[in-house]
Amino acid sequence: MSRAAYEATPPPASARRPRGELNPVLLRELRARFRSARAFSVLTTFLLFASGLAWAVYAREAGGGAASGLPGAAVGGEIGPVVFGAVLLAELLTLLLVAPGLTMAAISGEIERRTYELLLATPLSGWTIVRGKLGAAMAYLLLLASSVLPVASLAFVLGGLGPLDLLRGQAAVLVAGLLMASLGLAASALLQRTERAAILAYLGAAALCLGPLVALWLIDALGLPDPLLRRLAVGVLSRSTPLLSAMVAGREGIFGLIYGAGALRGLDADAGVDAFLLQSLALQTGLAAALCAWAAGRVRPSGRERRWGIGLAGLLLVWLVWLLAVPVDWRLALGLGGG
């Protein structure tokens, strides 16, 4: 320790970050993430998976569809949406799998590494820390989503797709990733141990994706006597699972995978599709925000949680009114006909 080159300077008047500076937690997480070899091996695996699936679907639709007896090109539709559906499916599955893993060590990892106290001894708010962690996860998910664009653009060349389809698809998939990442973050803040947080995050992700589908099936099977209650339950449940919103976003593509290209042609499927999608994405984003706000309050309690709680409750109310004013049945939105 040599003679001090360390000069005493009065600390800044306020703890606020100077304008134009990046959230330090975000910067740190980005550096750590993009320096790891794992980030790029996941990216490569994902690209191979997505393009492999797209190629397999393309080959089936363009070539052997008719010969194998499966409904394929024979239906006479365009192949683009089907190939795009395959890409979207690969993207959805990857994000659902990867996103909780990106954040499940966000808080617990700091505790396990014994760096948490150092972080809490700084003036950073819980909200800043959570935003940094979530921001880095979303940056990586955005990289995954944009890396698939060249493959998706192949689908455009094949025809039958508009830019709106791409926008819908990417939005649905990214919101699904946001929800899963927020779930991982909340699990990490709750359990403070990464292994346990991982189990909770993935169980939670499975429950959030599949739970509403099971519940919808049960409502169908058992019925709900009160029509308003039924409408509310079905409306909320069908809009909360990322599986349904992603399917609606890429509906022709994903159903084309099963029934062949053009399977949905002629159906009045556009009725309410965008309303359903918007309502779904709004609900899922709100759910993600609630999880993050909870995690932020757990990292460092402040007065902000109450305001967040009130704000989110208000938004939920507005959302419910919207749901009742524009009630789109999920089967209709999927092109399966009214229920």
Add this chain to the structure above:
Amino acid sequence: MAEREPAIVTRGLARRYGERWALAGLDLSVPRGLIYGLVGPNGAGKTTTLRLLAGLLEPSAGEAWILGQPATGPRHLDRLRQAIGYMPDFSGVYEDMRAWEYLDFYARCHGLPRSLRRRRVAGLLDLIGLSDRAQDEVGSLSRGMQQRLCLAHALVHDPAILLLDEPAAGLDPRARRELRALLRELRAMGKTIVVSSHVLSELAEVCDQVGIMERGRLVAGGALDALERDLDPERSAGQRVLLELLPPAEAAQALLAGLPGVSLEPDGPAAPDGAAHDPEAAEPLRIAIRVEGGAEAHAAVIDALVAAGIRVAAYQRQERDLERVFLGLTRAEVEG
């Protein structure tokens, strides 16, 4: 006067974990601009105290003021976080960052503007002697280097108060000495430093005041001299000296005991009655004495020995006898 009020004041500060009181009513007052040593055996509550002051823990009872502002729990304002540098006892580091990035990260957390940040990080790396390792990953540094980095992180926002929990643990002897020099240098900059340790001698040299903790309470506090005097007014006057005398030196003990202001220490290396010492042996005689007075008194002792024809191989004036203060106080507490 506001400027002279203590940097840290606590009143009845207490913290409970389940049924156990880790801190059972602490009344502390740390004057500004001093190095204050918090000493006590394992589990005395030193870490708990520092974490409470750093705003990382909420007290179960009691209050604290830092720089005149209430500083407990959620009231631990951002402004206070800016005023405090905290170094925990066992802390981890982000192993995947470079050394300069590590300090830069905390500088950003404290909202330092870019130009200041760059200078500060370079200055701190120089201060802890890691300038040449600035580009190395923190994980590749030795434990002691990481420890120094952690100390530097607590300085990054130039806080007025430093809370250092066992900063010397894990450092090599040279780094320990450098740490003491660094603490003095920081004190000269006007900072108030609270430093904990269970090795008292480590702090004796550098602390202006100490607080001795035991079972969550402060059993004694104040300047070291005063503490020593309070503990044992008879014995603690004067300075302890270790003597090594070449044989034949049988006359030495009687001679020393007869000198004014000199007393034989009962727990010296050899028994005072000389029974343990074999006059025929070639081994030098080692005895401990206590000498009252300054340099003159010490010179007089040596003169007397030389005049009596006793050859003095070593005359070692001991540093302040903190372990004894510590043991005496904590033992008294257990018995009482």
